[in-house]
Amino acid sequence: MRYLPKSPADREAMLKAIGARSIDDLFAPIPAEYRLNRDLKVPRQMAESEIVDWFRERARENGDGFATFLGAGAYYHYRPVIIDSLISRGEFLTAYTPYQAEISQGTLQSIFEFQTMICELTGMEVANASMYDGSTAAAEGVMMAARLTGRHSVAIARSVHPEYREVLATYAHHQGMPLATVSFTDNARLDLKELDKSITPDIACVLIQSPNFFGTIEDVAAIADIAHKHGAMLVVSIAEAVSLGIVEPPRQADIIAMEAQSFGVPLTFGGPYCGVIATREQYVRQMPGRLVGQTTDRNGKRGFVLTLATREQHIRREKATSNICTNQALIALMANIFMTIYGKVGLRELAKHNLAKAAYAAQQFGKHAKVLFSGAPRFNEFVVQTSEDPYAINGRILEHKIVGGLPLKKSYPELGNAALWCCTEMSTRAAIDTAVGSVAESERSVKSAKEQGDVQEVAR
Amino acid sequence: MKHMTRKATRHTNQNEGLIFEKSSPGKAAWKLPPLDVPEVDTRELLGASERKHLGNMPEVSEIEIIRHFTRLSTWNYAIDLGMYPLGSCTMKYNPRVNEVVSRLDGLANGHPYQPEKVSQGALRILQTLSDCLLDITGMDAITLQPAAGAHGELTGLLMVRAYQQSKGAPRKKILIPDSAHGTNPATAAMVGYAVENLKSNARGMVDVAALTSQMNEDVAALMLTNPNTLGVFEQEIHKIADIMHAKGGLLYMDGANMNALVGKVRPGDFSVDLMHLNLHKTFSTPHGGGGPGSGPVAIKKILEPFLPTPVLIAKPDGTLGFEYNRPQSVGRVRAFYGNFGMFVRALAYTLANGPDGLRQTTEDAVLNANYIRKGLEGVYDLPYSTPTMHEVVFSDKVQAKKGVKTMDIAKRLIDYGFHPYTTAFPLIVPGALMIEPTESESKEEMDLFIEAMKSIADEVEEDPQMVLAAPHTTRVSRLDEVAAARKPVLRWKPS
Numbered sequence: 001m002r003y004l005p006k007s008p009a010d011r012e013a014m015l016k017a018i019g020a021r022s023i024d025d026l027f028a029p030i031p032a033e034y035r036l037n038r039d040l041k042v043p044r045q046m047a048e049s050e051i052v053d054w055f056r057e058r059a060r061e062n063g064d065g066f067a068t069f070l071g072a073g074a075y076y077h078y079r080p081v082i083i084d085s086l087i088s089r090g091e092f093l094t095a096y097t098p099y100q101a102e103i104s105q106g107t108l109q110s111i112f113e114f115q116t117m118i119c120e121l122t123g124m125e126v127a128n129a130s131m132y133d134g135s136t137a138a139a140e141g142v143m144m145a146a147r148l149t150g151r152h153s154v155a156i157a158r159s160v161h162p163e164y165r166e167v168l169a170t171y172a173h174h175q176g177m178p179l180a181t182v183s184f185t186d187n188a189r190l191d192l193k194e195l196d197k198s199i200t201p202d203i204a205c206v207l208i209q210s211p212n213f214f215g216t217i218e219d220v221a222a223i224a225d226i227a228h229k230h231g232a233m234l235v236v237s238i239a240e241a242v243s244l245g246i247v248e249p250p251r252q253a254d255i256i257a258m259e260a261q262s263f264g265v266p267l268t269f270g271g272p273y274c275g276v277i278a279t280r281e282q283y284v285r286q287m288p289g290r291l292v293g294q295t296t297d298r299n300g301k302r303g304f305v306l307t308l309a310t311r312e313q314h315i316r317r318e319k320a321t322s323n324i325c326t327n328q329a330l331i332a333l334m335a336n337i338f339m340t341i342y343g344k345v346g347l348r349e350l351a352k353h354n355l356a357k358a359a360y361a362a363q364q365f366g367k368h369a370k371v372l373f374s375g376a377p378r379f380n381e382f383v384v385q386t387s388e389d390p391y392a393i394n395g396r397i398l399e400h401k402i403v404g405g406l407p408l409k410k411s412y413p414e415l416g417n418a419a420l421w422c423c424t425e426m427s428t429r430a431a432i433d434t435a436v437g438s439v440a441e442s443e444r445s446v447k448s449a450k451e452q453g454d455v456q457e458v459a460r
Numbered sequence: 461m462k463h464m465t466r467k468a469t470r471h472t473n474q475n476e477g478l479i480f481e482k483s484s485p486g487k488a489a490w491k492l493p494p495l496d497v498p499e500v501d502t503r504e505l506l507g508a509s510e511r512k513h514l515g516n517m518p519e520v521s522e523i524e525i526i527r528h529f530t531r532l533s534t535w536n537y538a539i540d541l542g543m544y545p546l547g548s549c550t551m552k553y554n555p556r557v558n559e560v561v562s563r564l565d566g567l568a569n570g571h572p573y574q575p576e577k578v579s580q581g582a583l584r585i586l587q588t589l590s591d592c593l594l595d596i597t598g599m600d601a602i603t604l605q606p607a608a609g610a611h612g613e614l615t616g617l618l619m620v621r622a623y624q625q626s627k628g629a630p631r632k633k634i635l636i637p638d639s640a641h642g643t644n645p646a647t648a649a650m651v652g653y654a655v656e657n658l659k660s661n662a663r664g665m666v667d668v669a670a671l672t673s674q675m676n677e678d679v680a681a682l683m684l685t686n687p688n689t690l691g692v693f694e695q696e697i698h699k700i701a702d703i704m705h706a707k708g709g710l711l712y713m714d715g716a717n718m719n720a721l722v723g724k725v726r727p728g729d730f731s732v733d734l735m736h737l738n739l740h741k742t743f744s745t746p747h748g749g750g751g752p753g754s755g756p757v758a759i760k761k762i763l764e765p766f767l768p769t770p771v772l773i774a775k776p777d778g779t780l781g782f783e784y785n786r787p788q789s790v791g792r793v794r795a796f797y798g799n800f801g802m803f804v805r806a807l808a809y810t811l812a813n814g815p816d817g818l819r820q821t822t823e824d825a826v827l828n829a830n831y832i833r834k835g836l837e838g839v840y841d842l843p844y845s846t847p848t849m850h851e852v853v854f855s856d857k858v859q860a861k862k863g864v865k866t867m868d869i870a871k872r873l874i875d876y877g878f879h880p881y882t883t884a885f886p887l888i889v890p891g892a893l894m895i896e897p898t899e900s901e902s903k904e905e906m907d908l909f910i911e912a913m914k915s916i917a918d919e920v921e922e923d924p925q926m927v928l929a930a931p932h933t934t935r936v937s938r939l940d941e942v943a944a945a946r947k948p949v950l951r952w953k954p955s
Binding site for chain 2 (some may be wrong): 023029055064076086093104113121130217292313318341
């Protein structure tokens with residue numbers, strides 16, 4: 001086996017040194033009745049070329065080369081090539097968690113820079129080294145708010161990503177944490193009157209997403225005022241990190257739980273992504289996850305270490321702030337490099353491109369179908385309501401090697417034939433026009449079918 | 461210090477400040493293509509929501525970024541540089557073909573919500589990996605969704621709770637041996653269970669008598685690591701399972717140490733009801749400086765109704781898809797379907813090995829641990845003489861007499877060109893040195909390691925102060941962790 005660095009003679013010599021007759025001696029502690037006396041039923045050993053071929057075949061069955069208008073928590077942005085050049089360095093790729101600081105300064109300093117940039121972008125004072133993803137970060141953010149307030153229930157906006165809400169429900173269920181859902185108004189923003197009424201004295205926090213699941217930017221200041229008035233915290237989930245380049249961050253939040261996938265992380269069918277929690281300094285001791293801090297060595301030289309570990313499971317066991325151990329370090333490094341590449345000016349320009357593409361697409365769709373929720377600002381996603389079922393329209397768009405917007409029927413049946421469309425800097429005008437053409441064609445045929453029906457009715 | 465030249469030597473590495481210290485207005489590492497749609501007035505579109513400035517985000521050029529991160533990388537130790545004997549972490553070789561196939565366009569650019577019709581490749585990868593992992597573990601069903609080992613534990617205990625609830629009551633407690641990883645009790649607490657410690661016997665195994673007396677109808681499950689964190693196989697595993705099952709409890713296995721078992725013995729065959737795997741340990745996906753991981757949970761049939769949603773299924777027309785309507789499910793544990801990129805890598809590893817390679821891998825891992833044990837026995841105290849599987853735990857008892865603790869020995873090991881072993885864990889061994897070489901080490905590398913450890917033991921006798929001041933060869937010496945925690949500086953600020 002090509003990954004194993006031993007010759008048969010090495011193995012013999014080692015067994016001899018140990019004083020074992022054969023390798024079976026070393027497995028003697030396993031009761032005989034449980035030992036496996038057959039080959040595992042896994043495919044036979046393959047050559048590297050066969051492995052590459054097998055996965056190429058799978059890639060071809062997977063929409064290889066299709067354009068996409070899907071967003072909804074996973075965004076197709078351009079990934080500068082140096083991200084992969086740098087994260088492929090073995091010293092990053094094959095390093096362990098940086099517990100041994102003296103030989104992990106590269107990882108530690110880069111996480112310190114990541115924490116800093118997340119703070120700059122979110123307007124928060126501290127950020128952790130990463131969480132699994134945006135959905136679990138949101139759930140952990142809510143539980144953090146419960147610890148901080150000593151309260152036990154949550155008000156959650158219905159405009160938060162449906163899967164994020166499901167994850168929160170799973171986490172909250174066994175914490176004995178009831179969830180109250182707050183609906184959205186006809187501009188897709190949170191219903192503030194309903195929010196005001198739903199914050200009972202036991203509500204620890206309000207969880208919103210901004211831009212929300214429909215792409216609409218929430219009035220965070222107004223929501224924060226209402227939450228704080230009732231002694232509750234505001235937790236804001238950000239699923240589309242590129243929005244931070246042009247959209248004012250939710251500075252009034254107490255906790256921000258974000259997904260950094262948009263920052264240079266490939267879609268990869270849903271993961272690995274990169275969650276992050278950011279908050280105010282005063283709350284840091286209730287924050288879950290690893291944190292890197294600056295310190296000095298014995299000679300006064302600047303260095304970095306994992307710190308405030310007394311929050312964590314390996315020290316506190318059942319009293320820890322979370323059970324999280326392994327996080328998403330290498331993915332956070334991708335995001336770190338992405339943020340460094342675009343920086344202060346580029347992130348804004350990139351976000352503007354997203355805004356412009358989405359504005360153009362929404363305008364074009366609006367000529368033929370109904371674009372919902374136009375009364376409030378949005379970033380790079382919008383909802384189009386059609387006469388025909390969007391699954392049927394998408395089926396025809398797919399013939400152009402384009403994946404249409406996400407039908408919303410499953411999660412928001414009240415919106416009827418609606419789909420959530422996303423445009424990024426990767427969406428070409430040509431692809432937008434093709435998709436709009438298919439929607440226009442659908443509307444025309446529905447209309448003519450209807451007219452024909454009317455004519456028949458008149459004739460009768 | 462005579463041995464040090466054999467493995468390690470000093471070489472120049474470069475100083476590098478924080479990226480913010482290199483920033484100056486007007487430098488850039490990005491270029492966008494011309495916009496093919498009309499420009500927009502951001503003020504008009506966003507109103508009060510428009511962001512005015514991006515604070516202190518850096519402005520640097522591409523070459524500076526390359527040098528910055530390359531220089532930082534040279535300050536790290538890594539598997540690619542040498543042995544990483546961290547116990548229970550299984551720091552094995554991360555094959556490069558894994559990285560290549562996970563970046564193929566159709567896989568790397570696959571959107572989780574693209575229609576199933578154009579997702580068959582990804583779904584087939586899920587299914588093939590699931591099938592392999594099921595035979596490797598001897599279990600009946602699996603979810604690949606958990607993002608890491610601890611997340612797998614959470615998912616597993618949620619299923620335990622749902623199962624017990626379906627039998628009448630969720631029960632109150634989880635039994636956890638005193639040798640367990642910290643994630644076990646932390647997870648139990650997250651699922652609303654009280655933790656009851658189970659002490660180990662003189663051989664480092666579960667004390668069956670204690671288990672018998674502690675097991676009752678309040679206990680939902682036992683979380684057992686097997687081989688445990690001493691590297692010891694629980695020889696009375698059948699009794700343990702019987703005791704749990706007789707009183708309606710479940711046996712959960714923490715699969716952190718699965719590298720000792722693959723192809724040789726299957727947890728499903730020794731009556732484990734559910735377990736998680738760590739693809740970033742046993743199945744070679746890279747640790748990446750702390751993640752991403754992946755923690756699939758394999759289960760017996762009795763737990764199948766409680767699997768998190770969605771569940772991968774074969775449809776009547778032969779295509780693959782997801783099933784969402786599972787009334788008894790514990791719910792969703794994360795968005796989308798798990799760390800798919802890690803599934804690709806773990807499957808590539810499995811295909812590269814085949815049944816013979818997987819078995820040989822396990823045998824070599826156990827051979828290596830026993831070789832190190834033999835090499836260091838007598839030099840370091842071995843608190844448990846029970847046979848070793850894939851890792852071995854010594855203590856600093858001998859060296860502590862000179863005031864040198866496990867952490868000091870570990871730090872000195874850095875000067876010899878090795879990453880330290882796991883220190884001070886498991887908790888049942890005071891001053892533990894926990895060593896897991898994995899199968900990826902050659903005899904030569906392990907001889908160097910043994911030589912280094914012996915040399916340090918000599919140094920402890922001759923010059924303990926020198927060992928206490930180690931490491932001597934790194935960019936930074938021991939860092940002031942107390943100051944870091946007392947007055948945390950968690951981000952850079954402009955001066």
